[in-house]
Amino acid sequence: MSLTLAEARARAAHVSDVAYEIDLDLSDHEGETFGSRTTVTFTTTEPSTFLELTDARDLAVSVDGRPVEAAYDGRRVGLVDLPVGTPVRVRVEARVPYVSDGDGMHRMTDPVDGETYVSAYLSLDIAQRVFACFDQPDLKATMAVGVSADPRWSVIGNGRVDALEGGRWRFATTPRLCPSLFVVCAGPWHSVTWEHAGLPFGWHARASLAAELDRDAAELQRTTTDCFDHFATLFDEAYPFDSYDQLFGPGHNWGAMETPGCVTYRDELLPRGRVTDDQRSRRATVIAHEMAHMWFGNLVTMRWWEDTWLNESFADYMGYRVAADGAGFPGTLVVHEATRKPAAYVADERRSTHPVAPLATDVPDVDAAFTNFDSISYAKGSSCLRQLVTWLGDEDFLAGVNAHLTRHRFDNATLDDLVGALDDASPRDVRGWAEVWLRRTGFDTIEVRRRTDDVPVLVRDGERPHRFSVSAFDDRGALVGTRVVDLEADPVPLPDWVGLAVVPNSHGESFVRLRLDPHSARVVAERLGSVGDDLVRTVLWAHAFDEVRTGASSTSAFLDLVSRHLPVERHPALVAAVLDRALGPVLTRSTPAAEAGALLDRVARACGEGLEATSDEEVRVALTRGLAATSRDADRLRGWLEDGRTDHGIDLDPGLRWSTVARLAALGDLDESAIEAERQRDQSFAGDLGAARALAARPTAEAKAAAWATMSAPDVSNRVFEACAHGLWDPERVALCTPYVDAYLADSPALCAHRGQGFSLVVGRNAFPALALSDAQRDRLASALASGDVPPVLARFWNDHLDDLT
Template structure:
C-alpha cells in the first residue's frame, strides 16, 4: 500500500517541525542488513500519526512518555503524540515529541533503497542509498512525503578505508566514523549517503567545496575526464548564478558516478548521484559527452527546482522535471557549448513525448491532485510527458513570453517559496504578476490538457501556404522556407491560434513550420514540401530542421500513415549520407527499438534488418568523421550477419584504428551470439577478458541472445531468480528478446505475461524494469489478444500502465 493523497494531506496538516538525527552502521554489508538509530522529533496536532519504515528487523522504539506504538512491517503507528506533559505548558499546547527507533534494515540490489554492490574488477564493496518517491522509508523511519521537509543530522560508521558522501559537508571524521553538518530543510526523498573506497577529485569554486567521485576501478576514467567534468560543473554553476537571484542553496556540491542507480541521475542536494555508465571505459563519444553535460545541467537545475522549492504532491512533478529537462538542454548549450542538443532532443525525447501523449495513459503535464490518488499512481507519471512534453512546453512559454519576462517570473517564484512547497498556481501567479500576457490562460491551455496539436499546411490555388491549427493551444514558432534545392529562402515568426495564417510572401516555396523546435506540435506538411523532403532531405543544411523532418516521419510510421516499408526506404536512402551523428543515432535507435518490433511482421524482420545493415555499411564507407563512423559502426554491430567482419573488429579491438568503448565491444559480442556465431565458451572468454561489471552484464546479455531453446530457458530462469539485481535483469531480458527470433521466444511471451505480475511486486523501480522488459519482438494477433486478456487482472499500477502502453504502441 503506497501513501494516498488523503493521508498525505491529513498528515501534513497535523505534523510540523520535523528533525531527524540518524546514525547508520555500514561496517559489514555481508550481513545483508545495516544498523540504524533514528531519533525523530516533530510536533503533531492530532492524537495519532504514523512514520513509514519498510521491512525493519528487530525494531525497537523509545518514545516520550504517553506515546504508544505498533508496527506492521511498513508503518510505525504512533498514538498520544498530541499530548503535552511538560509541567510549564498549558493543556492543549503543542510541543515537540521524540521517537527513537533502532533496527536493522535490509540492503537491496535493485537500486530501491540502500543498494549494495561488489565490484568484480577488484572485489571492493560499495553501499549507497538511492531514494526518490516512496523509497526513503526503506532506508530510515520517516514521514515519507515531500511537504514534510526536515532537517537531517547524520552520523555514519563504516570501514575506515572508505569515503562517505552525504547531503552536507563533513563536520567530523575519524577512524571510520563520519559526522555531517545538519542539512537545510529537505524532503525525505532527497536524502543520500554513498559509502565505499571512492576515487575522488575535489576542489573549491565560488566559495564552496566541489567533488567528483567514482568507484576505485574507474579511477583512470575519472582522471581522464576530470578536467572536462570540473569545467562543465563550474560553467553550469556560474551560468545558473547569472540566471537566478537565489544563490546555490546548499553548502557543498559533490557528484558521484555510482553503481546500480535506477534513474539516469538523482538530484539529491549536496551530493548528486549518476549512473556510472556515464563514465565509460574506452572512447568517450561526443554524443555521450553532450548527454552527460545536459544531465549535469539538469541535476544542478534541481537544486532550485525541486530541492529549494519542492512540489507539494506528485501531480506537480512537472514543477521539477519539466524545468530541469528544459534547463538541462538550454544551459548545456549556452554555458558549455553543446548547441546541438536540441537535435537529439527533437529526434529522441520529444518523439517519445508524442508517443506517450497518444496512449490511453496520457495525462496533463500538470494534472489535478485528485488524479494522482497515491504514490504508485504518481510513479507512472515520471514519463516523457512530465519530462520532454513539459520541457517542450516551457520552451514554447519562453518563446511566447520572452526570456526576460520568463526569468523574472521564475526568480519571483523561487524567492517567494524558498525551502517551501508549491503547486501549479504558485508558479503561474509569479509569471502572471510580471507579464502583460495571460499566463493563467496559457497554463490552462498547455498544462491542464492532454494530447498534442497539429500544425497543418495547406496551399491556395496560387501556391500560397496557409497554416491551420488542429487543436486548442496558442503557438508561436518559426516557419522556415526553402527553394527547390532546399536552400534557405527566409522565414517568419508566426503566432497561430484559432484563425489560419496566410503566408503570401512564401508563395510557391517549400515550408517547414516549427523548424527551430520552439513548440510542441506535430506538423502535417503539404504535398509539395513532403515530396521535397522525401526526395532530397540531405540538401537541407540545418541539422535541427532535418531533425524536425525525421521526427515527422517517426510519427507517420507510428500512426501508420507511412507504411513500414516506405519508412525503411527513407532510412535506406537518406541515413547513409546523414552527416550528424545525433540524427543517425536517433534514427537507428528508433528503428531498431520501435519500428521493427511494433510495425514489421515477424516474417519480414530479417529483410528489414538486412536493409538497415546495408544502410549502416554504406554510411560507414562514406563517413570521414570519427564520431560519424562510430555511430554507423554501432548500427552495424546491432544488425550485421557478417560474422567474419564482426570478429575482425574484436580481434583489432576497434575498426580501422577507430577507438571504441567497452559497451560497443559487448554489442558486437551480443550480435555474434544472436546470429549463432558465439557459443557459451566464446562469451565466457570475453567475460574473463573484460573482468569488470561491464563484462558481467555484457556476458549475461550475450548468453541470453543465443538462438537456442536452452539459452532462452537459462536466461529466463536467471531473470526470474528472486535475488537478481536490477542491472542483470535488464541485461538478461534485453538479450532474450531479439526481433529476429520471434518464433523461438514465443513461449516466453506467455511466461512473461504469467510471471511478470509477481516479479513487479518487488518494488516500484523493479516494477518499472519488469514493464520495460515487455517482449521487444513482433507479436501476432493471438499474442496481442493474450496481452489484452491479461491486463485486467494486473493489480500493480506500474506494470499495468506499461502493458497498456505497449498495446497502444502496437495498435
C-alpha cells in the same frame, strides 16, 4: 499500499516542525542488513500518527525516552498517545535489508577488485527503506546525519563533513529537505575534488573506474563550474546548499537523482574506452538538469506529486538550455527533438496520458504518482516550457521564475503559485495559457495547405496559441528563409513563399504534430539529407518517425528515407537517433516478424554506405554501432574482435566490443566458451552484463531457457535482469522466444509486487518483449490487465505497450 493523497494531507495538517537525527551503521556491509536509528522531533496537534519504515527487523521504538510497543505492519510504525502541541521526540531503531534493485540501500560488489559499495538511492516511497520518516514531500525537515562504515571507505552525503574519526562520519545539518532527497554513498570511492565560489566540489566513482574518472575529470569539472556560474546569472537565489559533490553510482534505476550535496548518476555515464562528442553533450545536459533541481525541487518543492512537472519539466528545459549556453555544448536540442520529444507525442496519445500539470485528486496515491515520471512530465513539459518562453519572452519568464523561487524558498509550492508569479511579471494571460497547455492532454496539429495560386497557408487544428519558426526550401532542399509566426485560430498565409516547400515549427519551439502538403512532403523525402540546419533536419526526421508510427506513412517509405539519407547524415546524435528508432519501435512494433530480417539488412546497408561516404570520426562511430547491431557478416565481425578495430579503422571500445559479441552470439557464431573468454578478457561489472546479454542472445532453446532462469532468480539484480532481457528477445526468431513471452506475462506481476517500484520500471519499460507479439499474446496481455492483479507501476507500462501494439 502506498501513501494516499488523503493520508498525506491529513498528516501534514497536524504534523509540523520536523527534524531528523539519522544514524546509519554500514560497518557490516557483508551481512543482510544495516543498522538504522532515527530520532524524529516534531509537533503534532493530534495524539496519533505514523512514521514509515519498510521491512524493519528488531524494531524498537521510544517516545520522549520511554519505550513503547508501536503497531507495525512491515511498513508503517503506528504512534499513539503522543503529547499534543509541544515537541515530541520519537526514536526508531531497526535493522533494514540491503537491496540489489536500486530501491533503498543498494549494495554492489565490484567483480574487478572485490570492493563493495553501498548507496542510498531514494525516490518516491523509498526513503522509508533507509530510515524512519514522514515519507511525503510537504513535510520538509532538517537532517543531522551520522554514518559508521569501514574505516577504509569514504562516505558522501547531503552536506559537508563536520567530523570524522575511525570510520565514524558526522555531516553538517541540512536545510529543510523532503525525505526523498536524503543520500548517503559509502565505499572506497576514487575522488577528484576542488573549490569554487567558496564551496567544496567533487566527482566520485568506483575505484575500478579511477582511470575513466581521471580521464574525464577536467571536462567534468569545467562543465560543473560553467553550469554553476550560468545558473548564477539566471536565478536571483544563490545556490542553497553547502557543498556540491557528484557521484557515479552502480545500480542506479534512474539516469540521475538530484539529491542536494551529492547528486548521483548511473555509472554508465562514465563509459570505459572512447567517449564521443554525443556522449559528452548528453552527459552535460544531465549535469545541468540535476543542477537545475537545486532550485526546482530542492529549494522549492512540490506540495504533492501532481506537481512532478514543477521539478522535471523545468530541469529538463534548463538542462538543454544551460548545457548549450553555459557549458558550451551547442546542439543539445538535437537530442531532445530526435529522441525525447517524439516519445512524448507517443505518450500523449496513449490512454495513460495526463496533463503536464494534473489536479492533485488525479494523483490519489504514491504509486499513481510514480507512473507520472514519464515522457509527459519530462519531455512534453519541457517542450511546453520552451513554447512558453518563446511566447512570453525570456525576460518576463525569468522575472516570474525568480519571484517564485524567492517567495517559496525552502518551502513547498504549487502550479498556481508559479503561474501567479509569471502572470504578475507579464502583460500576457499566463493563466489562460497554462489552462490550455498544462491542464489539458493532447496536442495540436499544424497543417500546410496550398491555395489555388500555390501560396502555402498554415492552419491550426486545435485550441492552443503558438509561436514558432517556419522555414522555406527550394526544390534542391536549399534554405530560402526562416521567420517566426504566431498562429491561433486564423490561418496564416505565406504569399512571398509561393511554390516553395514549407516546414512549420522548423526549430521545434512548439509541441505540435506536422502535416505537410504533398509538394513539401516530396521535397523532404527527396532532399532531407541536403537540409543544412541540424535542428531543422532533426524536426523532419522526427516528423518521419511520427508518420510511420501513426500509419500516415508506410514502414517501407520510412526505410526509403533511411536508405537515402542516413548515409549522408552528418550529426552523430541524429544518426544514433535514427538507428534507435529503426531498430526499436519501427522494427518491433511496425514490422511483421517475417520482414524483420529485411529491415535489419536495409539498415546494415545504409550504415555500410555511410561508412564509405564520411570521414567524420564521430559519425563513423555512430554508424559502426549500427552496423555492429545489424550485420550478418560473421567473418567481418569476428575480424573486428581479432583485430580490436573495424575494417574502417574504428577501435573497439568495451561497449562496441560487447555489442559485436552480442551480434555474433545472436547469429549463432559464438558459443558459451567464447563468450566466457570475452568476459574473462574484460573482468568488469560491465563485462558481466555484456556476457549476460550475449549468452541470452544465442539462438538456441537452451540459451533462452538459461536466460529466463537467470531473470527469474529471486535476488537477481536490476542490471542483470535488464541485460538478459536485451539478449533474450529476438525479432527474427519469434518462435524461439514465444515460451518466454508467455512466462514474462505470467510471472512479472508477482515479481514486481515483491521487488517494488524501481524493479517494476525495469521489468515493464526496459524488459518488455522487443518483438512482434501474436494476437493471442496481445489478448493475454489485455486479460492480465483486466484482472486487476497487475501492480500499478507495471500496469502503467503494460497498458502503454498494449496501446502501442493495437
